[in-house]
Amino acid sequence: MDQDFAPLLTLQPLNTPAEETVAVEVPVALTVNGISQAVMLATPADLEDFALGFGLAEGWVGKRQELLDVEVDLRPEGIELALTVTAACEQRLKVRRRTLAGRTGCGLCGVESLAQLGALQPAAVTVPTLAPGALDHALAALRDAQVLNAHCGGLHAAAWCRPSGEVVLVREDVGRHNALDKLVGALARRDADRHDGFVLMSSRASFELVHKTAMAGAGLLACMSAPSSLAIATARGLGLQLWAFVRPGRATRYA
Structure with missing residues (x-):
């Protein structure tokens, strides 16, 4: 079941009495079958979507069915997304194991080497035909x-x-x-x-x-x-x- 936390925060700036709404940014740790894999800085909304989408992009899972469960745990220091994947996925992760500290800016998501980057090749894509406008x-x-x-x-x-x-x-x-x-x-x-x-x-x-x-x-x-x-x-x-x-x-x- 989806479980999200407040993605927005209302606070008062130091130089004005008016309140403002700001985006929430928190550390989100992702573990796979109990093993820490990544820590990202993210907005705490749509967290199960994030877990699956990140797992697909990183090659942790090859399809939705390989992600068996996602538990969302709010902790004092941030949020943990505990992913449970199939044994085949876990074995792939053991072959390509790395630790990631992710910012909200740029990066290659913690890939450890150029050879490892080259191994993460997408499948063939199909370009849609856009309607005018x-x-x-x-x-x-x-x-x-x-x-x-x-x-x-x-x-x-x-x-x-x-x-x-x-x-x-x-x-x-x-x-x-x-x-x-x-x-x-x-x-x-x-x-x-x-x-x-x-x-x-x-x-x-x-x-x-x-x-x-x-x-x-x-x-x-x-x-x-x-x-x-x-x-x-x-x-x-x-x-x-x-x-x-x-x-x-x-x-x-x-x-």
Whole structure:
């Protein structure tokens, strides 16, 4: 059962009597069959989606059915997500064991070597055919779909959109990669067809977002801000369509 904690906090700034709402950021530790695997800084909402999406992106699990259970435990120092996976998954983790301390910024999620990074290759992706104006439609709908961000202005969003531009699912987090993990987990838990749509992010286009999108089986990533060189090169190498600088009436395709 989903169990979330307060994702927003109301406090009073030091130089004004008016109260403000800010995004909550807490350490979230992920364990797999009792073994510590990662500590991320995240917004405490949609935690089971986060556990599954992160597990899929990291190769801990290959499909939703391999994640048997997620227990959410609130502790004084943060939150623990205790994942129970199949024996086959546990064996894969023993072969590729590492410890991760994750920030809300950039990173390769604690991969220990370039060889290990190369081994985490996504499967082939299917690029959807966008309807005319699909990116504009999705962009216009995203603002209203960012329910938490409307209160604090400090959260990224990852949206799953139909090829028509209809926004069907949104997840939010202080970290853009966390938001995407939550979205991927939510799609997997719903057994959604990830070949029939695209991902829209409120952030810049980084390598990690391209890689996570491809690992999820989606073939198109659109971002509101700029791309990095590695994001472009990775998208081209994977056959993933990458759009950036998605703004009203314009967008630039890089791959």
